[in-house]
Amino acid sequence: MSPSGIIGESRVKDSVTIVIFGASGDLTHRKLIPALYIAYAQGMLPEKFTIVGFARRDYNDDVFRGMMAESIKEFSRLPAEEESVMRFIQHIRYHKGDISHPEAYTDLKAKFEDVEAYPANRLFYLSIIPDLFKTAVQSLKKSGLIVAPFGETWSRVVIEKPFGRDFESAMALNKALLDELDESQIYRIDHYLGKETVQNILSFRFANAIFEPVFNRSYVDHIQITAAETVGMEKGRGGYYDEYGALRDMVTNHLLQLLCLVTMEAPGDLSAESIRNEKVKVLNAMKLDIRKNISDAVFRGQYSSGADTDGKPVKGYLEEDRIDPASETDTFTAMRLAINNWRWAGVPILLRTGKRMAKKTTEVAVQFKVPPLQLFQQVECEDDVCDITRIKPNTLIFRIQPNEGIFLKVGTKRPGMRFVVEDVDMDFSYTEKWSKSLPEAYERLLLDTLHGDSTLFTRSDEVAAEWTVVQPILDNLDALRPYAYPPGEWGVREADWLFHGVEGHWRNK
Numbered sequence: 001m002s003p004s005g006i007i008g009e010s011r012v013k014d015s016v017t018i019v020i021f022g023a024s025g026d027l028t029h030r031k032l033i034p035a036l037y038i039a040y041a042q043g044m045l046p047e048k049f050t051i052v053g054f055a056r057r058d059y060n061d062d063v064f065r066g067m068m069a070e071s072i073k074e075f076s077r078l079p080a081e082e083e084s085v086m087r088f089i090q091h092i093r094y095h096k097g098d099i100s101h102p103e104a105y106t107d108l109k110a111k112f113e114d115v116e117a118y119p120a121n122r123l124f125y126l127s128i129i130p131d132l133f134k135t136a137v138q139s140l141k142k143s144g145l146i147v148a149p150f151g152e153t154w155s156r157v158v159i160e161k162p163f164g165r166d167f168e169s170a171m172a173l174n175k176a177l178l179d180e181l182d183e184s185q186i187y188r189i190d191h192y193l194g195k196e197t198v199q200n201i202l203s204f205r206f207a208n209a210i211f212e213p214v215f216n217r218s219y220v221d222h223i224q225i226t227a228a229e230t231v232g233m234e235k236g237r238g239g240y241y242d243e244y245g246a247l248r249d250m251v252t253n254h255l256l257q258l259l260c261l262v263t264m265e266a267p268g269d270l271s272a273e274s275i276r277n278e279k280v281k282v283l284n285a286m287k288l289d290i291r292k293n294i295s296d297a298v299f300r301g302q303y304s305s306g307a308d309t310d311g312k313p314v315k316g317y318l319e320e321d322r323i324d325p326a327s328e329t330d331t332f333t334a335m336r337l338a339i340n341n342w343r344w345a346g347v348p349i350l351l352r353t354g355k356r357m358a359k360k361t362t363e364v365a366v367q368f369k370v371p372p373l374q375l376f377q378q379v380e381c382e383d384d385v386c387d388i389t390r391i392k393p394n395t396l397i398f399r400i401q402p403n404e405g406i407f408l409k410v411g412t413k414r415p416g417m418r419f420v421v422e423d424v425d426m427d428f429s430y431t432e433k434w435s436k437s438l439p440e441a442y443e444r445l446l447l448d449t450l451h452g453d454s455t456l457f458t459r460s461d462e463v464a465a466e467w468t469v470v471q472p473i474l475d476n477l478d479a480l481r482p483y484a485y486p487p488g489e490w491g492v493r494e495a496d497w498l499f500h501g502v503e504g505h506w507r508n509k
């Protein structure tokens, strides 16, 4: 999203050198290089660009290019033609270096003297362990690889998550970055914001006059957000995950961002600052909805051993590779929040996320209140067998993934002599409407960094506000020991309690 709203559709003008730190890592192979390739194949990259892979391994340009060609063939969202891949990889080079060694940067600086081969605008993508963010940025600055902001050429730094482990460490990281860089040079990535369906929440809310008037405490009963995954700790992920867990890995960033988009006020325009100002305002109004104790607002869980959704036996979290057998890290977290502002006061907000759950699905469901007078009977049918039930409230569902779309559940008269109402869906599905694959989040986000559009990136005060919401959980882990939950189901059953006093339950769909 840019002030014009269409910048993302146009070719990047500035020639650029893109340096990827952590070039031998999974993200580079699976996401970054395939996304850059697609941008190239669609004519979005500038005429002159160079991609430098920066890592410790003993590769050279040719070896690295060969590996990147394989990654593109395997992970590109669109078919990758051999000839175009070969042309693209000619733009790639490799720089062997250790992030903690100053020579790695001075060597790079020496190469960069050749501005024909390495255009002077620079994007540094830090796809590295968080402990090295500070060192990398300080060394980049010290070696003169980063130029001052607002000059003739630009330098930008993309920071991958996790951004800190808690409020204090996130603030320390913010300070360390802001000591070296201007806020406008920092792009803190949250890949959820790059998803088409996530961006569509804003368009849907503010491009249609009919929904916005009912998005408030007078009409909405509750909002629930689920991000469920079926995966566990495959591919050696345990080492990272055990340090962070579901709250830090998914809630503090992706889920709170989704919640911001559903609950923020309309920005005055589509500029990065206006949108981010509104997000910060609503984040500052969010609090855990604690009645007596924090344990009535938060449930943490760990999956036990059992069978996954295909019936295949799977290990419990504590038996997984690279997990401390006494770990209390959460692989599931659910919580109830309140938003203390005029629009949302009193509306329960339920969030949950977890690994090894019944299904891979991410959705936001806004459930409206039941009609004030129950004039009709409602039926719920499975084939020809119908039951009389209470009138069902309308629900608006933003399906983020998979089966991306927007669904509105409404009561409709069932054909027949009797006046009974049945729940039906009004569906909009992306694939039915456009029948082409949606752009990957990283395609969008990388192009935005090259255009200098920071709308879909998290500003420093936003990060602070996100950690403020979850910090009480981190401060009270002793009172929030994880419950065990069986794999292949919907997580911790005790988390149903979060719906106390609410017309509804978790949508396990």
Ligand code: BG6
Pocket: 229, 249, 250, 362
């Ligand atoms: C990442 C988390 O940010 O998001 C992962 O670190 C998680 O643990 C992933 O699996 C989920 O992303 P998506 O796009 O598949 O929903």
